[in-house]
């Protein structure tokens with residue numbers, strides 16, 4: 001796994017990184033010189049990826065991205081393509097129809113903490129509003145997944161109970177305003193790894209066989225693209 005992809009994805013790189021090829025294959029936009037926004041970026045991984053595609057990127061998080069985001073962007077020589085902002089996804093401080101692309105990974109669940117589905121709805125509606133007509137949302141988010149995942153999150157992950165995981169029918173509901181959307185799910189065993197080395201091995205097993213034999217709704221990641 002190369003260092004750039006690790007800096008972009010950070011966690012369970014084997015499964016989450018499938019999003020990058022998917023977005024490149026499915027987008028109908030030429031990405032060079034596009035005006036893009038990353039929501040909930042923390043360490044700015046997807047801003048790095050978008051800048052590498054030639055986009056001008058607004059890298060945002062609710063209280064601004066981390067210092068590490070700036071360092072990583074400098075390390076990869078793309079900081080001149082990025083501006084940094086504090087943006088609450090439920091109230092995006094831009095006019096309508098500004099961005100060609102909005103991207104997020106593993107953010108909606110936190111926006112919906114303490115079962116706040118309305119906040120998740122609001123965030124998607126705000127993303128829709130600031131996208132230009134024909135603009136695209138690239139997303140990757142955590143799913144409810146299997147009863148086994150639910151049990152482990154409840155008993156072994158400190159934030160697992162507060163995070164509002166999405167179901168596939170909810171993805172459909174949230175993306176209703178978009179003119180078209182498509183998505184797939186991936187990842188099963190790798191979510192159980194305690195460190196990136198374990199997740200890498202389990203991710204390999206997911207990709208060799210588990211992803212092929214597990215029902216879509218039991219996987220823990222949804223990756224998709226929706227067009228305004």
Ligand SMILES: C[S@@+](CC[C@H](N)C(=O)[O-])C[C@H]1O[C@@H](n2cnc3c(N)ncnc32)[C@H](O)[C@@H]1O
Pocket residue numbers: 009010039040041042043045061062063087088089090104105106107110111
């Ligand atoms: C699990 S982290 C994911 C970070 C990054 N996207 C990634 O994949 O590594 C969730 C991120 O969502 C951000 N977040 C939570 N509520 C938010 C909100 N209302 N608006 C924007 N970002 C928010 C958090 O600050 C955090 O950085």
